[in-house]
Amino acid sequence: NAGVTQTPKFQVLKTGQSMTLQCAQDMNHNSMYWYRQDPGMGLRLIYYSASEGTTDKGEVPNGYNVSRLNKREFSLRLESAAPSQTSVYFCASVPPNEETQYFGPGTRLLVL
Amino acid sequence: AQKITQTQPGMFVQEKEAVTLDCTYDTSDPSYGLFWYKQPSSGEMIFLIYQGSYDQQNATEGRYSLNFQKARKSANLVISASQLGDSAMYFCAMREGQDDKIIFGKGTRLHILP
Numbered sequence A: 001n002a003g004v005t006q007t008p009k010f011q012v013l014k015t016g017q018s019m020t021l022q023c024a025q026d027m028n029h030n031s032m033y034w035y036r037q038d039p040g041m042g043l044r045l046i047y048y049s050a051s052e053g054t055t056d057k058g059e060v061p062n063g064y065n066v067s068r069l070n071k072r073e074f075s076l077r078l079e080s081a082a083p084s085q086t087s088v089y090f091c092a093s094v095p096p097n098e099e100t101q102y103f104g105p106g107t108r109l110l111v112l
Numbered sequence B: 001a002q003k004i005t006q007t008q009p010g011m012f013v014q015e016k017e018a019v020t021l022d023c024t025y026d027t028s029d030p031s032y033g034l035f036w037y038k039q040p041s042s043g044e045m046i047f048l049i050y051q052g053s054y055d056q057q058n059a060t061e062g063r064y065s066l067n068f069q070k071a072r073k074s075a076n077l078v079i080s081a082s083q084l085g086d087s088a089m090y091f092c093a094m095r096e097g098q099d100d101k102i103i104f105g106k107g108t109r110l111h112i113l114p
Helices: none
Strands: A004-007 A010-013 A019-025 A031-038 A042-049 A065-067 A075-078 A087-094 A107-111 B010-014 B019-021 B032-039 B046-052 B064-069 B074-079 B088-096 B102-104 B108-113
Touching (some): A042 A065, A042 B088, B032 B074, B046 B064, B046 B074, B074 B088
């Protein structure tokens, strides 16, 4: 039981490059989330998914796409990275009938 | 409009003193949930405590308690007998209604002084 895993841990991109951040949970959770954390801004919700096959926009969805193809995985894609997307990205999941969010260790992304 | 407000960017507290971290929220939904998380310098997010809007009593978990004042829309975290290991960022978060959307405040950085 690895909990919530995120890959990669660290990534450097050039402006305009694309990449996908991967998140997986092995706890059979329904809801999954992507947040970005910037100094002084707290955690801001990018997208979330209440169940397999469904996704919803959060507070800051522009510049991102997500995919929830199965219950276990929730990926975040940057089609054309911008320096403003330099951040730490956290994935989280919530078990059914519970309230606690379980967080992954984060992905540190630097866009040059 | 900001839905979760944490007005204290930073706090310094003497070890063993009690600490209150402020959180106010804004929602018109009668059903909601409020959370507190701790983020130490290592970066991981640690769940501390949860309060449902219909819960009759304030939530408590060990040294953590949530001072829930519904009419004021505040959900302050109280840490009793603070320890050096309590130094961290603390985030308040809210889930509205039956939506799965959970949003966070900007956080308060707590420093415990020896």
